[in-house]
Amino acid sequence: MIPRLKDVSPVQSHYLAFIDALRKTGFEGELNPDYANRTVLATDNSIYQVLPQAVIYPRHREDLQRLTRLISQPDWHSIVISPRGGGTGTNGQSLTDGIVVDLSRHMNRILEINAEEGWVRVEGGAVKDQLNAALKPHGLFFAPELSTSNRATIGGMINTDASGQGSVMYGKTRDHVLNLSTVLLDGTLLETGALDETRLAEAKAQPGLTGRVHQTVDDIHQRRQQDIEARFPKLNRCLTGYDLAHIRDDQGQFNLNNILCGSEGTLGFIVEARLNVLSIPKVSALVNVRYDSFETSLRDAQTLMQARPTSIETVDSRVLELAKGDIVWNTVAEYFPSAEGEIVNGINLVEFTADDDATLEAGVKRLTDSLDALQGQPGKCNGYSVAWGNKAVNQIWGMRKKSVGLLGNAQGEARPVPFVEDTAVPPENLADFIMAFRKVLDDEGLTYGMFGHVDAGVLHVRPALDMKDPEQVKTVRRVTDAVVELVQQYGGLLWGEHGKGVRSEFAPAFFGDLYPELQAIKRAFDPHNQLNPGKIATTAPELKLLAIDAVTLRGDYDRTIPVESWSYQSEAMYCNGNGACYNYDPNDAMCPSWKGTRERKHSPKGRASLVREWTRLLGEQGQNTQSLAAAEARRMPLLHWIPRAWNTWRRERGDYDFSNEVYESMSGCLACKSCTGQCPIKVDVPEFRAKFLHLYYGRYLRPLKDYFIGTLEFVIPWLAKRPFKWVYNGLLAAKPVQWFLEHVAGMVDSPRIHRHQLGSLMHKLGIDWAEADILQGLPAAERERSVVIVQDAFSSFFDTDTVADILRCLQQLGFRVWVLPYRANGKPLHVHGFLKTFTWVAKRRQRDFAELEKSGIPLVGIDPSMTLAYRSEYKKYLEGDVTPVLLLQEFLGQRLSQLESLQSRFKPGTVKLLGHCTEKTNAAASMKDWQSVFSALGLTLEHEAVGCCGMAGTYGHETRNKGTSATIYDLSWRPLLENQPAEQWVATGYSCRSQAQRQQGVTLKHPLQYLADRFTG
């Protein structure tokens, strides 16, 4: 049994007192000193892990003013705080051992769009893609681009002065900031923007911090203008944090925005920004140029620039190979053909944008003419493809963005880590610089993938290191020092894109005698060094900045996790915190529990962080999860009822156990598997969650609902028999039973058993049960046209008519259909951590399949999620081969010519597909397969981007999830289906169809039901 984990790092008493005092000021947001929140917010995407004392989520700017007014009082000068947005920093930018102040949860609204004047007002916690989605209907966009655009916040972008692809054309975030509203440390709201001399004089005369910061910065500008001019490099990626070179803007006006941009949360809280927005270019194209070496692609980029493109990005072969192995490749493969024997080691992605086709075509022609003329010559390209249109271009950029994350998905213990990943040099020096950089890495024997914004001279690289190994950790210092020297030699910067964070260490050397001026600015804004201290500049000469090897590393924690636990729960261990699972997009499958709660602990990253810490704490008590799980599997749960009941009683009495905090996070997971498919590192929450529950329930009693859900697949065939069915359905309709189920058993809106029996419907269709010996005895031709349908409990017993329609459609398509007698699949057992029983069920089911497989007739499942369990969960728990069970569209997709021959027998029509999250994210081709099937029959099926429906098997039927399930539905499905005719949609998942019915009263059909209705005979 897992021991109780009662000893976690305690919150320091003066922080607890501060939080108490803050609560008394009327602070309306959440104040979380719990260990789960602290653990989840202890990491970003860097190599560091710093445990905060608390995490707080301000509800509005008044909360921040309450916080800052309190903290500036002498009693609280020892309290330190750090603002946080998406937490995607790569160098510990938002990490603190004080209080994390996360603005992304509540302060994330888009306040005003002025399309006529081309600006927008947003709160600091709004996400960049969220802003662009709101601007799109106006034909506008916020131009600075970054790979993390679906989760990085505007506040984070301003504070790191973010930029990325397209920066040569569009500049950095700073270039688009018009006005900022910043809460200063004394609670003042500072409004900044370009000031003429009169307004500057007025600002300097203001009392308090406002006057002081204006005086200080203006004084620096007046005294040090020439030194600044001499010291700051003339790069597209100009130096921020603090950008002394732009105290006065290009028009000569004083502008504090330029100091705040890139200040990394060290000067104040950006609560609101007025931003300049641009018209979306109407048309775009991307020329994808292939090279046999990365060096050639880098050197050729300078020539490509002569065609005056919007941007040029380079990726190396490693990045390309990683993309090829990911679900994302499906959308872009056609643009990267390679001829027989062609070696592709570098690609330049050259983008052209314009407002009309003629200008666009002329731009592309400028480039392709020169490529055609030189193709195949030494130092030139092998070939190219052109992707025309915004959709194709965005798909390729999507692949490029994702490949940044994919770089982290190396196998083995050495994983790519960021520490020298965003150097910038003048573009003309880039190729030479990269060759020298590669030598540093090669001499260390490191592996790495590279890509970069070649037009801006920015290189991205993450060398692979096992940060658990103290020897390899030393490489960070050696390589960083060598790269610092190189950037100086080539006239560039170590911090070309992602900001400084703990790399602020190198600031004093870089700024030289200007560094004290940075300290003066810091002192003016933050007299007591309380805001994200140790980054950018300290307030006094004797105070030291953080250093790259003087901050706790995540590896320091990971190293203490027992190796057995590390490998047993490997699905959680390699999360690198890149935050792709914080995707804001409601129409994307990842991650419904995070979107429904906006709590970071209810995200894949949150859950992975908690399980890592949990295994570490167990390790401190001499326990490893692998042995604990094996022991648990040997135990008879009933015999251990008494100790579990005792522990449960003590839990209810309030005895602290960190396992309960982990449990709270795990039980919010829908087990939709979107993380399993979409996380670039393939973090698999349902798997490590099942393992956690298996152990957790060895210590505590399970809730009653788990037994209902776990046994449902076994009892349902009996309940579905007459007269039990009528009794069961009758009971479910009775109010007292509903009350009992909801309040005692923990289940709501349990579905009724269908009035029809599948057996009778099959009989009407002339369909027989599949038996291995009968199938094996069929003549070859008969076997060739046969298919065996593998039933699942949800479809067969609750949605029986749909199953019959599917069988009918398969007959219409010319197949001889057989149905495998029902047996439990076991997925609900896996979801709830009944791993011992699940393994038994899976073995039993696989034995059936193995017999059937001998006939060579394909096995096909109906519900996507249940069907995919045969190839994922089964594979993990069974030894040897697992029989393939296909999705309907996979089976039909392999028989397109047969379908084409039936085209004339189906009425044409167009319908939109609402795919199930598990199939969309775990079976890469599944949506395209449906489209091919429909198109072979002369019909059109459009894939609709939609998020999770909030049901996910039984999640939506659990009382504790009732509210979140509805919230998730409202995020994406409800607005899509609102006031739309139900006939225009089809949905593959039983859960999705039943949730649409339950939440909105909409009856959706399965794609094959739709086809069956269009059959003309």
Ligand SMILES: Cc1cc2nc3c(=O)[nH]c(=O)nc-3n(C[C@H](O)[C@H](O)[C@H](O)COP(=O)(O)OP(=O)(O)OC[C@H]3O[C@@H](n4cnc5c(N)ncnc54)[C@H](O)[C@@H]3O)c2cc1C
């Ligand atoms: C895989 C990957 C790819 C990346 N690609 C790019 C890229 O292409 N271009 C690029 O520029 N960066 C990139 N980054 C770095 C990172 O995404 C950016 O720095 C981003 O701007 C950070 O935004 P955030 O909301 O996550 O901020 P956080 O990481 O939460 O915070 C960043 C800094 O801003 C401060 N801060 C945040 N919000 C506020 C606020 N409201 N007020 C005051 N201070 C605040 C924090 O204290 C911290 O110092 C990448 C990171 C990853 C993991």
Ligand code: SF4
């Ligand atoms: S779970 Fe995956 S997507 Fe989320 S932060 Fe970890 S590695 Fe990134």
Ligand code: SF4
């Ligand atoms: S399974 Fe779904 S709900 Fe659970 S963590 Fe993964 S994406 Fe989120």
